[in-house]
Amino acid sequence: MKAKRFTAANMQTALRLVSQELGPDAVIVSSRKTAEGMEVVAALDYHSQSAAPELERQLQLQQELEQAKTRQQQRAPARTEQRAARLQQAREADVGSQASLAKVLRGFKNDQLTSAAGKPRAAAVAQPQSQPQSQPRRVVSPVQEERPLARPQPAAVSEVNDTGLYNHALEQMQGQLRELKDWMVSHNGSPWDTRRPLTWQQSQMWARCQDLGLEPAWADDIAARVTSSDLDQAWQQVLTMLQDDIPVASTQVLERGGMVALVGPTGAGKTTTIGKIAAQFVMRHGAGSVALVTLDNYRVAAHDQLRSFSRILGVPLHVLPVQGDLNKLLDTLKDKKLVLVDSAGLSSRDQHFDVQLAMLKQAGSRLKKLLVLPLTSQGRCLQENYELFKPAGLSGCVFTKLDECFSLGAAMSVAALTRLPVTLVTDGPHIPDDIHYPEAAKLVRLAEQMARMARTRWQAATAMTERSRPAANTEYK
Structure with a gap:
């Protein structure tokens, strides 16, 4: 943090001085009238x-x-x-x-x-001549x-x-x-490791990574690799490293097909995403190439939405019983190019959670498990979901609810730190349109835009609060 006090004739001149000295990212901490004019206290990274x-x-x-x-x-x-x-x-x-x-x-x-x-002066004159010749008298100006x-x-x-x-x-x-x-x-x-100091430029990059919503562990690694002393060039290095660290799946599900199961918490968007994938695949390969499977038999009307998708698309829906065998069901669907399995969003404390997880593990590697990460969830929740479904053998992840989120840092951190490839991104409820293949550069650029917008909003809100506070105090008095 860098703080400084500015004094000017009026508020406009003071704000101009703040912008010239600290840049556009400065935050107005306080302001008051003095005998010299307006006194403004501003800080950077406050x-x-x-x-x-x-x-x-x-x-x-x-x-x-x-x-x-x-x-x-x-x-x-x-x-x-x-x-x-x-x-x-x-x-x-x-x-x-x-x-x-x-x-x-x-x-x-x-x-x-x-x-x-x-002659009376002879003795006086002879006395200085009796000195040795090697030490002549020095005459000083x-x-x-x-x-x-x-x-x-x-x-x-x-x-x-x-x-x-x-x-x-x-x-x-x-x-x-x-x-x-x-x-x-x-x-x-690093809030957790103060023994490793960073340079001033690296600390600035670490703070910007925090504005993006990145996990501290990933932000530490990114900031430690910054080599440029210029802030603009260092930030470009950070954006490039973010793009390189985000894994993106090379296989495209909508073209290659296979057996895919979507797992994740309740409300993550698993069923809606399955409907989008199925609709896109039916448009390319026909209704006879797709089959839907649901493992959710624990909630009332749990598979009604998926049944509506199967009726509209004209594809079969298979409901696995509570004690059913998922492997046998998948064996009967070998002729299908794409088999989509919808799992129940259960809490880890639910007694049926372990049963469903065991079924997914028994299916083996032929069933690809994709973890659905809602971008509106907190970073700690996304990390916990990854740890819960990790034993099933995850093959990738799907980012959902991009249109509702205001920060991509948490989900990008999970993908980067766990090396879980991002397979699909959804950005709306419309079927089959709001589903796309991910691009690391676009995700990073969108995350930066969201961070800048959020910072601008908070600065404007803080400035309005500081501006209205003296008036409110005067009215109260």
Whole structure:
């Protein structure tokens, strides 16, 4: 999460600054009128339930940084004046020292002349000549002699101390910001494995994968494989990897036929999907090539809908008794090109669930079992359904209710993590039209569009709520 406070003359200018600084994905956290105008607090990748303490910390750090910059700007004119005064003092001291040194040199020259004319000065003149010839006397120019003496030591020490304190405070602030960034990056990488930190770009990709509704395990694997440092290029890498990870069945049921059983929870759309498959196959190969079988003898009027399909399409319907043998029934239907088996949607706690699962297992590999995944269900429910029907020997899955869902991430995660090929996709109740063969690229593109639409809706709803909140408070008062 990245948060920042903006101040502008009006709300429109403030929102423009937010868009320029944080981009179109920024969320308006709060807004209020101040003496300077409108103050807006915006954040990127903001989650209200967990990011409130970090938001306050970032805003506090930003305020401290602005105060430090203000103090530095205020000190600048004073330091300039002090330096000018010290330079003027140094120049005056330099001029005075040059005059004093010139006077000393003139006196030394007069002494030399007097010593050369009279003998009383001979001892004084002879004394410096008694020094060894290897150590000649060094003559220093007035400027070189007086510069060290004219340096204002106390003022320079004060300036060095102020600069050192400012640098120390700045280093502390940078360290705190670095720690905050490391904490956010490491925790955004994986909520269950904080020992593996990701780069900032990878953490951004992980957050976008969460917007798509992907499972954290799959999002971790995708984000860890991102190599580009540019966000747009990294996102294109993510979309490509998503397409490659989604398995799609190579065989087409509507053309090749076979024996197919649809399994899944109650209300997943198994019976309606069987009606669509049967209608499509009858249109291609005729009514004599299709047979329908139902295992649902546990609910009242359970197979009435399937019986209506068989009557309309002109295909036979076989109802398996409770203690019947599915293998024997399938042996009698070997002459059919397509045999569709409808199972009962039973809870795992139902005593008949194990009986039906045993029948499906006994049918062997000649009966392909397709798990029906309703896209309107939660990700955990889809995972649980997969675990329940996995012992039957699943050959693929079918995505149903695409027209009713608002996120594809959960179903795509089940298919990708379990390597269960997507065989068919249904997107409406119309028979036989609303059934299609899947394409990984289309599924990923549609998932991204759904995520963007959902994010836009929530941002608009949040903005309207924040805008109406002050008015509501005023009216209440």
